[in-house]
Amino acid sequence: MNADDRRFDVLRALVADYVSTNEPVGSKALVERHNLGVSSATVRNDMVALEEEGLIAQPHTSAGRIPTDAGYRMFVDRLHEIKPLTSPERRAIHAFLDGALDLDDVMRRSVRLLAQLTQQVAVMQYPTLTRSTVRHIEVVPITSARLMLVLITDTGRVDQRVVDLGDVITEDDVARVRTVLNNSMAGKRLADASASVAELPEQAPSELRDTLTRVSSVLIESLVEHPEERMVLGGTPNLTRNVADFPNSLRQVLEALEEQVVVLKLLAAARDSRTVTVRIGGENEAAELETTSVVSTGYGSEGMVLGGLGVVGPTRMDYPGTMASVRAVAAYVGDILAGR
Known part of the structure; x- marks a missing residue:
């Protein structure tokens, strides 16, 4: 084992002890607790070298050492693989x-x-949301003049909005609105779905135009990020x-x-x-x-x-x-x- 590897073993042992005890660590404790395979004099020399490299430091009131940010960085960078969970x-x-x-x-x-x-x-x-895709949009009548829109994305996000229509809507027209919305939005990224919804009122049959104007304005708000x-x-x-x-x-x-x-x-x-x-x-x-x-x-x-x-x-x-x-x-x- 070369000197750099040995010093890293000392650093790794010191990090482990300090994380578990929250106490500065001395060379004697490292030799007693870890099988480093070298004398305490060698460990002391290695700790001096680690301190000179800025990887460990000595708090004013203690004989022991603690890792610095640079010491933790070296420790993390040399974790060759993340241990799997049990x-x-x-x-x-x-x-x-x-x-x-x-x-x-x-x-x-x-x-x-x-x-x-x-x-x-x-x-x-x-x-x-900008990375999400519309999976489905459900249209649920609450009253004869009020609808609930339920927007479901592929990421599992569910956004519910209520639309006041200002006029009565039939069950058949609710079904037509649902079909129009899903044809326009399903499978599209939210930004694209928003653009499609904005165009719906112009393309709608005249009897659905008012309804789709109100519905589309509420949906566009749902498709915008909520920071x-x-x-x-x-x-x-x-x-x-x-x-x-x-x-x-x-x-x-x-x-x-x-x-x-x-x-x-x-x-x-x-x-x-x-x-x-x-x-x-x-x-x-x-x-x-x-x-x-x-x-x-x-x-x-x-x-x-x-x-x-x-x-x-x-x-x-x-x-x-x-x-x-x-x-x-x-x-x-x-x-x-x-x-x-």
Whole structure:
């Protein structure tokens, strides 16, 4: 084993100890707890070298060392593969998410589960509507002059809107409106469906023109993104369990999480469902999050990424376990949405 590999083994052992104990780690403890195969003098020399490289640091009040952001980065970059979850863990994820009733329930369950698995804050972006396709539109008469429109997308999103017609409509005309809408919209991406709906009143038979004008204006509003609905967050109390991990910064971290735009920007980069992205400390663009690490990935179905999900926690986190949980939950969410 060359010196670089040996030093990395020392770094890896130090990261493991510090993550589990939250105490600075000394060379003696590393030799006692880990089978490093070298003397404590060698470990001490290796720790000096790691400190000179900026990978570990000595807190003022301690003889031990802690990993720096650069040390965590090297540790994460040299994780050759993400450890798979155990069979019971996979079954538990499946059972919990399979019980979801609709998209909103999938979202809520996913962040709750991810927060429980990682003991961090879980965040998840709603499926981006612009990437969705209209699966079906249902038209339900509420009264003789009022309709409910139910727009169902391939991502499992259901949007309901009520239309006041200002005039009575027959059952036959309701059926005609339903047929016209599905012929115009079904199978189209939402942007294309929106364009088609806008043209419907001009193409409609004269007796349906007023009805379709009102219906199309309501539908176009449904087809536009709703920015305020685009994220779900869970497990915020997990941050407050380890206040020491956020010296003088816990409040600003919590405020940043409430600013959905900040978190959505983090998740927007998670555009690949095959890769788990880890941003450590100062690698996060938002200054409020420079004491945190963000582990994220994309989720989707049939080769298309629909949104991002991940966790926000202290830089002192179980990176292998967190990465495995994020990847597993994203895979199951993609499977569920593909099956809806």
